[in-house]
Each structure stands twice: as C-alpha cells, then as structure tokens.
Amino acid sequence: MPTLDTLLHRTRAPHRGVPLWVYLTALVGVPLVGVVALSSIIVETRRAEARSAVRAADAVQETVLLDQARRTAENEVVWSLLLWAMDDPVIIEGIGLPSAQVQAQRPLIDGLRTSYREATDAAFAGLAARRPELARSARGALEEARAIADARATRLNDLFLDYVELSDQLWAAERQSTAAALADGTPAPTRAAVADAALVAQYAQSASRQLPLYLGSLIDQEAGSTIGTRLGWETGWLTYTGARAQLDELADPVNVARWREFSVLPVVLGLDAALDPAATAPGAVPTVLQVVSLVTQRTTRDVATAELVGGTFAHAQVLAAQDADAASDRSTTTLALAGSLVAAAALGAVLLARSIGRSLGRLAAQAAQVSEGALVEVGGRGPREVRTVGAALGTAVGSLRRIQDQAQAVAEGDLTNVLLEEPLPGPLGAVVHASVQQIVSSVRQREELQSALAHQAAHDPLTDLPNRAQALALTAAALNRGRRSGDMVGLLFVDLDGFKAVNDGYGHACGDEVLREVARRLRGQLRGGDVVCRLGGDEFVVLVEPVELEADLVELAGRLIEAVSRPITAQGHRITVGASIGVGVSRDAAVDADALLAEADTAAYRAKAHGRGRAEVFDDALRAQLLAQAALERAIATGLGAGEFEVHYQPVVEVGSASIAGYEALVRWNRSGLGLVPPDEFIPVAESTRLICDLDRWVLGTATRQLAAWRAAAGGAADHVTVAVNLSGRHLTDRRVVDDVAAALAAAGLPADRLVLEVTETVLVDDPVAAEHLTALRGLGVSIAIDDFGTGYTSIGQLRSLPVDTLKIDRSFVASTEPGHDQLVALMIKAAHTFGLTVVAEGVEDVHQLGRLQEERCDHAQGWWFGRPLPADRAGELLVGPVATAG
Template sequence: MARRPSPGPTGRGVPLSVYVTALVLVPLLGVLALTGALVRSAVDRSGSAAEAARSVAAVAVLERVRVAVEQEVVPVLTVAALDSPELVAQLGLPAMFVETARTQAATGLEAARTATDAAVAEVPADSSAAPAAEAAATALAPLRGDGTGELSFADVVATYDGYLQVSDDLAQAQRRAGEGARDEDISATTRAAVADVALLSRTAQAAGREIPLFLSSLTEVDQAVGAEDWLSARAEYRAAAAALAGLTAPELQQAWADASATGPVPAVDAVLDAQAVPGAQPMGILAVQGLVTQSNSRSAQLADLIDTAVSRAEAAAVADQAAARSTTTTTTVVCGALVLLTAAAVALVWRSLSRSLRRLAGRAQDVSEGTLVDVEVGGPREVRTVSSALRAAVASLRRIQDQAGAVARGDLDHALLDEPLPGPLGEVVHASVQQIVSAVRARQELQSALTHQAEHDALTELPNRAQALRLASAALHRAQRSGAMIGLLFVDLDGFKAVNDGFGHAAGDEVLRQTAHRLHDAVRSGDVVCRLGGDEFVVLVEPAESEDDLVELANRLVETVSAPIVVGASTVSVGASVGIATSRDGGTDADALLAQADAAVYRAKAAGRGRAELFDEALRAQLVERSELQAAIAAGLAGGEMRLVYQPVHDVRSGAVIGYEALIRWDRPGHGTVPPDLFIGAAEASRLICDLDRWVLAEATSQLAAWRDAPGPARPGEPTVAVNISGRHLVDSRVVADVAAALAASGLPAELLVLEVTETVLVDDPTAYEHLATLRATGVGIAIDDFGTGYTSIGQLRSMPVDTLKIDRSFIASDEPSHRTLVGMMIHAAHAFGLTVVAEGVEEPCQLEALRADSCDQVQGYLMSRPVPPEEAAGAADDGVQRARPQHPAPTR
C-alpha cells in the first residue's frame, strides 16, 4: 500500500508569535532605551548636585580657615609695632602701656593661632578642601616660630608676606571650589545659590585683606606697603560690597542691608574712609585696637552670611538630588507599567488570535489526515475568511470522496461521476474516470516494478536483506524435503571505509556496484548474490556439494573482490573476509544460518582479514567457551582477581621515566595468570569491556595519585599514566562521565591521564571521535595506539583530537629498510602536526639508537623495563634505564 504523502512541513517556518512579539518588541525596546537615557541623565544630575554641594561646603570650611589665618596677621603686626622703639617714640606711648599692650598682643596671637588650628581640624579629610587646608597648615608652621609665645623669627616682613600668601592661596582654593560648583549640571536655583556664596566669599576675602594692609602702612613693618596698597584693597572691598546688591536670596539681601546699616560694617567703613582722606590725623594705638576689634566683628558677620548662603546652596543641591531621584523613580515606574500593560495587551490579543488559529489549525490537520470535519467560522475577520475558505474546500473534498468511493466500489455508472466539480480539479476527477481501465492495467505493471524495488537493492540491483532471508528460508524448506546441503557465504569488505573517506561516497558506491558484478559473475547461475547493506554481501549456494567446495568458492571470491578497481581516474583496492555456514536437511532457520555465517566472518576478520572461515563445531564450542569465559571475567572482576602492572615510558634523550602504561592482568584461580590476549577479546565481544575499562581507570589513576603523594625526593616534571580504552567503551555515552569520575575519585589532575585508543576505532565510528574530542577538551591526553596497523593516513593526523602517536612494535622490530624509513617518516610527520611520538616494543640497543637518530620523543619496551608491579614501578624513575634484553615479546593491554 502506497504511503499517503504528508500535507507539508507544518512544523517549520517562523511562528506567528515571533512576528507579533517583534512588532511589539521594536517600539518597546525604543521605550526602554529612552527610559535608560532618561534614568542615566537623572543619575548624572544627581551626581552633579552632590558634587556641587561638596564644592560649596568646601568654600565654607576654607572661608573659616582663611578668616582665622588673616586674624593672626593683626597680632603679628601689633607685636612688631610694639617691638619698634622708633614707632613707640613716634606715638608717644608710655613704657608701662607698651609692656601691657605687648603682653595682650602676644596672648591674642596665641588665641588666633588656636582658632586657626581648630578651623583646619574641622575640615573633613574626604573634603575637596582638605588639600588646601593641609597646605595652609604646613605653610603656617615655619611662620609661627617655636610655639613658645615669642616670635622666634627675625624677618617680620617675610612672616607678614607669608601670612598674606597663605591667605591668597586659601582664597584661590575657595574660588576654584566655587567655580567647580558652578560647572556642574545643576538647576538654576542651585546655580544662583552658588553664585551668592561666591559673591559673599569675594567680599569676605577683600575685607580680610583690607585691615592687615592698613596696619602695615601705619607700622611701616613692610616698607613695600604704602597707602596706595591699602587704598587699592579698600577699593576692592567697596567693589565687592557693592556687588552684594546682586544677591538672589531675599534673606541674604536683608541680612546684608541690616549689616550695612548698623554695627561693625559701617563703623569700620567710617574709620577707613576718614583715614583715606589726604592729611588725615594718624590713629592712636587705642583707636587701632578698636578698629581691629570692629574688623574682626565684621569678618564674623560676613562669615555668618557665608554660612547662611552655603546652607542655602547645599539645601538647593539636596533638592536637586531628590528631584533627580524622583525623576529616576518616576521614569522607571512609568516604563515598567508601560511594559506590563504592553505585555498584558499582547497576551490578550495573542490569546484571542491563537485560540482561533489553533481551532482552525486543528480542523485543517483533521482534513489533512483524511477526516472531513465541519469547520466553524469565528474569530477575527482574517481568521473567519480562512475558515470560510476551508469550509468550502471541505465541501468540495466530500464530493470528491463520494466520487472516489464510487470508483473504489466499481460503481462506474453512478450519477455522481457525471457531476464534475467546478474548476480544474473537477475536470481532473472527471478525466480520471475515463482513464480507470487504463489505470488498472498500468497498476499491474507498476505493482510488478514496486515488488522488484521492495526486494532488491537500488544501488547494485541485487536482492536485499529481506529478500535474502526469504530466499534462504525457501532454500532451507526445499533442502528439508530433498536432504541437500545449503551453503551461505557472508562476504564483508575490508578497507571499504578508507575508500569512502579517501575518495568520497561516489567512489564508494562505484566500488560496491563493481563488487556486486564480480560476485555475481563468480558464482554459478543457480546461486544468488544478495546485498545485506553497507559493505556486506551474502551468497546463497543451493545445493552445495561439500564444505570444501564452499571454502574453495569463498577463497575465489576473496581473490576476485581483492583485484584493483578503477574509479574514474583512480585505482582503489578493497579486500574481503568470508564466513561460511551450512545446513543439512534444513535443520536450522534463515536467521540462525545468517548469524552463523556472521560469526564465521568475525573470526575471519579477527584472524587477519582477507580469508575465509567455516562455522564448525570448533567455532560453536568457542562461542560456548567465550560465554563461559565472559561469566568468569565478570566474576573475577567482582572478586578482586584483576590487577595492574606498569611499564615505564622513557624519554629518549635523558632516559628518565616520564610516564607509565597501565596493563591489566588476571590471576584466575586454578588457571594462573591469564594473558590479556586470551580474555580481552571475549570482554570486547560484550559490555564487560566497559566494566574492565572503568576498573582500570579507577585503579590506575588512584595508583599514580598515591605515588605523587608519597614522600620522596622531588623529580623534574610529573609522570603520566596511560590507560587503554576499548572501542565499545569509547562509543558508550557514559565514557566521558566514567573518566571524570575516576579523576575526581583519585584527585589526579586530568593532564596526567593519557587515554590510548586504536586508530581503527578512531576512524570507524564518528561517536568515538566526538567523545575523544570532548575528553581532550577536559585536559586528558589522547594517544593513538599501534599506529600503522590500521587505515589511518598520515594526513588525517592533522584533524584528529590526539596528542600522542604510538608506533606499533612491528615496525620497530622489523629489520626491513623500508620499515625503518617508514618509522622516520611517521616521526617527522607527527612532529609536523605537533604530536609526541612513542615507540613501542623497543628491545634492542640498535633500535633505541635508530629512534634517537630519528628524533623520537619517548620509548617503552623490554630494553628499558618489563611491565612490573606497582611497588617496583614506583622506583623505576630512581633506578635509571634498565638494559635487560627480553626473552619473550611483551603482552599488550
């Protein structure tokens, strides 16, 4: 029965939900991006406001330090004036008064210094004003003298200039802090408050500078300072005071107006304005003291105004921060709400649309599967349109169904057949009725062709596996009646995968076609050649005269298949291994006969390929013996009968032991030590080999870890341990986990474990290749064992997930010059691909010298050491290279 074609790849393509999501997601992403930008801007504004607040605070603390520094200047000048006999005489001051005034001035100086130190100490360490305050304190230290209360310096002028310089530096720092605040991204209110701080700071700085310059001109402490200097300072103060009319804060405007009307501000202005008149009477000492007191009060008033302005600026900056945070919160909440609303709207719309589409898709699926159901019309307008169209299509299909039923029943005169459907489909259905008779005849021919296709291989035109079993069953039934012998030859090609890999699958197909022709031409006309699949063929011989004739035929087939085959411009060669099974009197079934031939061909391949093997009682006994051996292996593994020996691997140049290969041994009770060659093959025929591999992995890694932890002299480098992994285990999905579990249990670093695999396993199974690549990525080393005995080409080494190439002992032991040359080529090619080379089976000094000449990296063999128990292997690195000559070849595995 022909298979009904699928309605189409309904599961493919981009879902509608993706388009809907994309339509919503694009503007939503834009909203999110805009929100992010707004949030970032608000965060930046918040940071700017905070920085402005810190800068304004720095102006305030620096102002207090500057005022304190300037208030030290007046006592300094007073002390200097009272220490001047000329000035005392000029002023006509009594000696008793001078002494008293001198004592008071010194006491005032100490108080001023204490106030300055307190102002510096109040500057926070993390403030931007801290560096300027520290610099001022450092500059004041040499100006103050030894701290005894007496002026300890001779140059009063230098001291006076030093004080003024400190005051100037602090004023500069204040201006920089104010400018930093104005440069931030702050609101207009905060900017105006910062500007008020700057105006008041300028006025306070001018006022603080005015009195010291005036007193200096009176006392003539500094001859460079005259009336012009303090008059200039006086003009600067008046300009700064006039600029205070631009204060923006009403409370600051009112406070300055009150200070300008009464108190020290107008008092100081009156005195200084009078002294600025040419020819004014010089001030007496008591008047000077009064002026200093009033000046200090004026400075205190200005400092209070600055504190008020700073508090107002800081409050404005805090408000900016709060506004920025509020903006951030509001923007985030609005965006989140918008996203949630959008998601909810999309979910509602999609729910309505998807429900209608699912209902429509379900009806369409029913129709595609041949169930003509009623189609409901509902949902959005577009869905309703499609539903209506599908309903009309179902109605048309029902009419076609009725017509097809009539044709199937053979009722070719039914009235339905005279009512064609409208359109091209109706014309086709009507025309099909007219062709029904022709179709019946054509069907018979088609059925014959389909039967042939079902029973034959499309590539070789030979009978396929199913037909081979049917033919074998029929032959066995005939043999049961006649008592004749039936022979079945299982032909398995050798080296076919190498052709596929090296020349491509098209070349492989051509090899299979030519092999099929050769087999067909080599057998009798009554014998049947079938292809089971892949590179496996069977030959059914009916009747078979004798087993000898079948063996002769098998050898002839091996010779025929092994002849070179021309494929395009290339010539390739494959071999064949043949397994022979026989049946007399039809005493077995086709499946059993095929299994026996398969077992025989397996033995042929194990015996070296390119030969024929007969399934006989000996093989049957071997199969029974193998089953018993497998049971004994399982029991031995569970009973602790397995042990490991270790053959050291030596560096060619230094002779040092750089690793070990772990080899399994079985101490079977009643049998002694069983060589690996006698039980590994049986284990590999079942999943027992995986259990053996796991045991060897756990034992070998634990042993090397124990050696590493044992006390002893340090050695350069760390030795590795190599473990053989079977092909069956390597394709097992648990192999990666098994290796990881062994490393974790032992605590051994992955780079100290080397897994050895045969090149045949690596080439024949892609799964094994993938598992090796995964293991190598974890740090485990990979080595190709017995290289040269399989079908791996040198060029394939470039892409293989391997680190080490181990050259088979057969090449090392050979005396043939060609083998020596081949070994050198293998070594140089492996080095070209970055691989380490290990030579196996080194038993003669001349072999070691030849390998050294060819730059081989590492060697192992009886020349250096036999496989030894763990306690002997642990000391191999300390004993040096052994030179014992072997008596027997080293067992493998």
C-alpha cells in the first residue's frame, strides 16, 4: 500500500499529455475562421450599399437637370402662345378683347418670353453636360417649335402640341431617372424622398399646363374647336387635381411641411380658383387686365413651384449623399473593426493559452498552504475565474474579524466608520452589510433632502438668491434687530428697465442669462452682511443693515444702477438694461417687513415715472400717496356694494352701412358726493388688487343682462348685436374666470356668441395661463378681441396662432397723420382678414378717417364720430336705425 509521502509525490509530479495551451488555441482558432468569413461578407454588403447610394445620388442629380429643362420649356410656351395671339387681329377680335389694350401689354409679354427663352437655354446647357444625346434631340425639337412660333407657320394649337410633345419627351426621361434612384438597394428614407420629389414634379408639370390650356380655350377660333379646346382644358384640370391630391400622400416630413406651406399661398389658391373650369361659364371672356393678372400670377406661382420642386429634389440629393457617406463609413468601420477583432483574438488566444497554466499552478500552491493551516494572503493573476477563486480564499481568513469589527461599530453608533463601507463575504456578512448600509443611507438621504428642501423653499431657482418669502423673513429679522439696537435698516427695491424687450427680442433663455448676470453684479456691490433677493420677474430687493445715513443708501443705489447698466453679453448678444431703485428706510419701530417693502416699491415706481435709471427715497409725499390709494381701494369696494357703479355703452357700427353691430361696455363710477370719477383714476387702483375681478364680474353681469333686455324689447331686430366687455389681465389669469363668464351668460339668458371679451395683447402673449383660459372661453362660444392692437409687442405673424377672433386697431394709428400710418392700418386690416379675423377700428373722429377705413374694407368702427359712451336707456334708442354721425 503506498504511503502518504508517495501519494504527495505522485500528485506533485507533472502530468504527461498535450499542454493546455494547445487545446485553448484550437478552441479559439475555429471561431476566428468564421469571424474572418463573416467580416468579409459584411464588408462587401456595406460596399454594395455605398454603391447603391452613389447611384441614387447620381440619378437624383440627373432628374433635377431634366426637371429644370422640362419646366423652363413649359414656361416658355405661355409667352409664345400669348405673343402669337396678341399679334393675330382675328383672334383678338374673336375673343372680344380691346386691341389697343392688348398691344399695350405686348412689350411686357415679349420681354418675358425672351427671359424665359434664356432660362430654357441655360437649363438645356446644363442637361447637355449630363445627357448630351437627349439634350441634342430635345434641343432640336425646341428650336423647331421656336421657329414655328416666330414664323407663325402652323396653327396655334399645333404649336402648343409641339411644346407638349417636347415636355413629354423630357418627362419620360425624368421618370426613368427617378426609377433609377428608386432601384433596389436604395435606403428607405432616400426612396421616400425621391418618390415625394417625383410626385411634386408631376404636380408641377400638370400645373404649368393649366394656363396654356385655359388660354387655348379662349383664343382658338376655328370652327367647332372651342368645344374641343375647352374639353382639353377640363381634362387637363382633372389631371392637375389628381396630381395635387397625390401630394397628400407625401411620406417625408420635410416635404410634407414644404407642400403645406406652398399649398396655402394666396397665388396658388387664387390661380386654382381662377383656372377651375367649373368656375368659368362657356363663352366667358376675361378682360386684358385679367389675362395679364393671370399670367403674372402664374409667373409668381412658377417661381414658388420651382422652389418647391427644387427643395424636394435637393432634399433627396442630401439624403442620397448622406446615405452614400454613411455606407462608406460603415464599410470602413466594419473592415477596421473586423481586422482589429481578428488580430486581438489571435493575440489573446496565444497569451491566454500561456497564462492560464501559470495562473492555475500558482493558485494550486497557495491553496495547499491554506489547507495546511497557514492563513496566507491568497491572490491570483490570469482569467477572472482564477482571480475570483484566489480572492475568495484570501477573504475567507479575514471574514470573521471584519464582521466582528462592523458589528462593534454599529453598536457604538459610529456610522461614519470606514469599515461599514466594505462589503462582507458570505450570507451572514451580506445580511449584516445590507442592513448597516440601509441605515446609513436612510439617515444621510433624510439629512440631504431636508437641506435641499429648505434651500429650495427659501431661494429662487434661477439666480439662487433668496426668494420673496425669504426676503420678507430676512427683512423682519433685520427690523427686529434694529428695534433692539436702535439702528436703521434699509431696503432697496430694484426694478429693471427694458428687460421685457430682452425677452421679446431675444427669448426667455437669453432673459434668464441676463437675470443671472444682474444678480451677480448686485451681489458684487454689497458688504459682507448685506443681502440681495429676487422677488420674481425683473424685481430684486437689497437688504442693508445697519444703516448710518440715508445718503449711504442713495450712494449704494447709484452704484447698483451703474453696475446693472453696463452692457451684458448673453447668448452672443450685447444687451443693455437699466434699473430704477426705490429706497425704503425703517425710521421707527412701527414699520413691518410688508410695509417697508411696499414703501420701497412705491419709491421705485416714482423713479420709473421720473425718467428711469435713477433712485428715489420713500418720503412723506409717497406715504400720503399710499394712504390715498388704500382709501380709494376701500371706496371702490364700498361703491360696488352701494351700487355707485354704472355701465355706459359706446356703439360699434358697420363701416359700410353705419348700422349698429354692437356695443362696448365701459364702466363708470358715480361716487357719492364727488360725481363721476375718471376711469384712469380708479381702474389702475382696482387692477393692482383683487377688486378688479369683482368689478369685471359686475360689468359682465350688467352688460349681458342689458343686451338680453334689448334683444327682448326689439323682438328679433337686435339679434345680431353684440356686447364687448373688457377683461383685465388679473381676472383672465384667475382660475374662476371661465365659470364667471358662463354664470353671467346663464343668468342673463344671452347666447354665448353675442358676448365679446376684450383683452390686451400684452396679457395674451406673456401669460400662458391666460392663453389657456382664453381657449376655454372660446369653447363656451364667446368671441375674443385683442384690444389696442399695435401698442404692444405682438407681431402680425403671431395672429394666426393666437386664440382670438377680432382685432381692434388702437386709436393712435387710426387718428395719426404721420407718413406710413395709413399703410400700416391697411396692413393690419389685410393681415387680420388673411387669418380670418374681423377688424374694429377705434377712435374714429372724422369723415376722412371713416373714408380711409371704407377704402380698406374695415369691418367695424367706433369713436366719437358715431357716438360717445351713453347710458343704457339712450344707447338702446340707437337700435331703431343707422347711427347719426357727428358730421
């Protein structure tokens, strides 16, 4: 029987046989062969994709040249046909057009034909460099048709057919090129773009033939041919409408957007309406000016159509070029990746085969020592499995010791001990470690969350300055310290000048960057203990304590104004804003934080009123002003309850007939003991508080009930009359505004479409909540009007996206005699009509102004020329007939 030493000797003796590295090399080598073969196939596939993309790009480029040649030739025929007809007295006389007027237009038509011939020659020259044989053939047909046109050698209809045959020849070649671009292998986005371009080109071809067919139906005077030419016109129209309908199937989003923008162009819609055979009675003859207008419109549409076709083909070319570049890049990347993979795998196979044997040998020796009781450090190099086994053996020795240390740290409450961050091996160690980590993580997360929430609640997220609530808390604390120490506390209210123009002109992102820079500059001017806070929007406050002299605060305000007024670079723009500052000082212990803030705010308002860019200190005069405002607020509230308010109604009339179209309800305050109070004295005060919402609700209820009463008394004669009520910005953003309007309509029994709500354009554009409420109000059926349009920052282009129905042009434009204001009013009217809005001109005071509005086809007007605001009983008398004007 062998002894223990003999067995140990046998186990330590080297085994005979094939080395391990040989097996590993064979195991890795076989997949390498497959990798090489697969890589070759992938590389060839990528190259084929690249070739297909290049062919598609080449075909698209050729299609573009063919389309240009076809399109310019089709444009040329219109002018050749017109010149032929204009030079033939028989045709002109047969149509019934004045010969003198026709000849007056001939130089224009001749010049246009020359320019279009030059464009056709240029397009054919470009085609000749690409398709010389086709270009020579088409060029011959073109020259033959031109010779016929110049010599009048055939019938007019035959000349048109010659041009049509030339166009068809080019169109067939264009379809062949398009088919080549759509061949198998072309990527799907490129195929979709090319298919879209083909549909657009087909539309352009059918569109270009509509005017020649229409003119042919007018000028072909041969016996019996009128019916035939009109039939050709109608058949061409069916082809055109079919091609136009196919464009609703465009696939590429870019082309869909182009088509939608093109299809609503006025010139496109106008020509479609004019050239529709269903809209023209047989035998109807247009005037010379109408023909010239149609030709001019057709020229404009041709330019737009060329841009549309060129854009779709250019987009297809871009996609094809991108596909070619991408396919080439993929081929190169695949080839490089495959080569790297093969080289790395081969090298890895050799290294792995050599290292695994060594790693296993070292690990076996260390395991033998551990089995004999020597707690040595065990590690290993080589594959992950070898390192894992070595690490497991190494950690087994220290597991119990570390578990003991971690348990001791938890028992002592030392949650920051570094031992608690080390994971422990084994099931017991995993449970202990997970429990400890959960405790530590929960405590830390709670502390961090509490700190973050406290900071967020007290700071502005944009500038990281203390917010309004924190500003009031800091001010209250400073005032308390001032009462105890006897020191004065200063509060500077900083209101930026010109900041709204930054948001309107450069966007809110740029405005945010400006606000952050202003905050940084304000902080840079303060002492260590002073604080700058952001109240919101473009308003900041600076809390200064202690204050020795008021003059120190004024001096600081000057430095702040100077710092803010320096140019700011934001998002690449050089921007300049200013600041108006109001200074409030705690002169006694009676003032609180809200009162001190109100005093500084009032002083800032006076600084703005006195020219901006300056500082004003709150004094006794401003204190009296605040007290007067508070008293006026109380009087307004009392007057609402006592019935001191009344509504006067100013007529809104039809410009053409001077009949009553509606009324604008205007609130008036007949204050007890004082008489009528001007609206500009109490409306701003009400708008600064929630009183304006109560006042709006009262006017809504009164005006709707009054119109309902007029309608009932008139017995149907006043069913078309509307009443317009001004809605304040504060009320419009109130969550109850929709319910307020619905309640007023229901209580009065007035149809919703008889109520017009007037809002200022500033509120409409600046406040998203206001826009949402306006959409909901329109859902009730009421109409929305932009009041005083032109005095804010709304652009004409924004009208199409605003939830409004009526545009009221401000009186400053209607009454202005400055150069260009007549044209500006006309532009506003035309733009509003384009977007489907009705127009009311405000402030009409003389017959000259009314005449201009009638010339510009303005819908409605109001002003002293038609009548001043009247009490309800006198305003109702106007419904019996047209308004008697001041003239």
